[in-house]
Amino acid sequence: MHIVIIGVGGVGGYFGGKISNSNQKVTLIARGKHLEAIQKKGLQVKSINGDFITHPFLATDRIDIVEKADLVLICTKSWQVPEAAELVKPILKEDTIVIPLQNGADNAEKVSTVLGVKHVLGGLCRIYSKIEAPGVISHFGHQPDVVFGELDKSKTNRLQKVKEVFDQAGFNNSISGDIEVDIWSKFMFITTVSGLGALTRVTIGEMYENKGTRHVLEQTATEIYKVGIAKGVSLPEDIVDRIMTFIGKQPYESTASMQRDIMEGRPSELDNFNGFIVKEGIKAEVLTPVNTFIHSCLQPMEAKARI
Incomplete structure (x- = not known):
């Protein structure tokens, strides 16, 4: 699978970094000095669970050069979600899965409005993390985990596909029976x-x-x-x-x-x-x-x- 991370701050940097570090195909959408540092030296994650440096398949600020995605994690701030969802449009396939992971109660609704509800799973994460310096993510508290599920509470095959990605990455995750x-x-x-x-x-x-x-x-x-x-x-x-x-x-x-x-x-x-x-x-x-x-x-x- 090709996993695209939109936003490489504390959340996207940690979870995207873990997925990349498990030898999965990951593209990071970042910008500025943070992006430059990742491109030159890789993404460094300092974690209470162990530090690592990972070199993703691609790190860029140009969505036009990104391959179509199988899974997209939107990890921006909640007020940036509509803009981030628009950014996803060029890399959508018929069965692309999009999960917003930032804090907020209506992010899945915002993404569904832009991309259509069929692409969207509800999601959340728990972690204390931040950008410590350009190219460096600091995970300083809480055992990281991700919870995700279908917005209509159904059980689908694609949930298992997402779980396989997260399991391989090695962080706690679970499928919710009522993600709302x-x-x-x-x-x-x-x-x-x-x-x-x-x-x-x-x-x-x-x-x-x-x-x-x-x-x-x-x-x-x-x-x-x-x-x-x-x-x-x-x-x-x-x-x-x-x-x-x-x-x-x-x-x-x-x-x-x-x-x-x-x-x-x-x-x-x-x-x-x-x-x-x-x-x-x-x-x-x-x-x-x-x-x-x-x-x-x-x-x-x-x-x-x-x-």
Whole structure:
């Protein structure tokens, strides 16, 4: 199979690197100094599970020279997904599989709008990773895993084909029976810690151990749960408690990528996280005062970063 990775940041760099390092045919779509470093020296991955350097089949910023793909992993930020999906069009075959792996609740829907639902699987990943330097990915927390599944909950042969790719790469992965629930569960976690983390500018451990901020985390998650239920997502009744327990088990010094982006003055996924809940809450007539407060407070910094 030919696997194409769109976006070679912390997520695409790690998982794309692992697939490439298992002697599978991988093309990395990157840009700038990061791309130049990969082309010259290969992609270096520093990982708590062991470091490696891999030389992919191709690393480029030109989609016009890329061979047709069997599997595409979109690993950009959530606000870049529509543009990334457009980029995929020239390399589609009739049976190309496309999986968005970034955080966010509606990425599969965005990709389906551009490419057609028949190409798309829902997906998510769990990992703490980032670009450390051009050509260098740092995986510094969490045992990486990918969860994926058909949007209509069906069991298909192509799911097994994807699993074979991931199994050969050597990272944990699983086929979901209800990928929408899994996506929203991950979304609840990442949105809850990202927004408040960006506002307080402290670590996940510091937020969780403080009684006041822990209560705000729980309120944020509860609002997300209510919006999800209103949208017809079959979230379990105890999901907020489970997410809070999960937050409490995170590495004390960890922070979310959205928080780091905002603190460093970069465009972030604010509108795709807390902003998404505010917008969908209005549509569903569900009150979201905590998410609204967090989104409103962070919006001036987000606007400044996009000038």
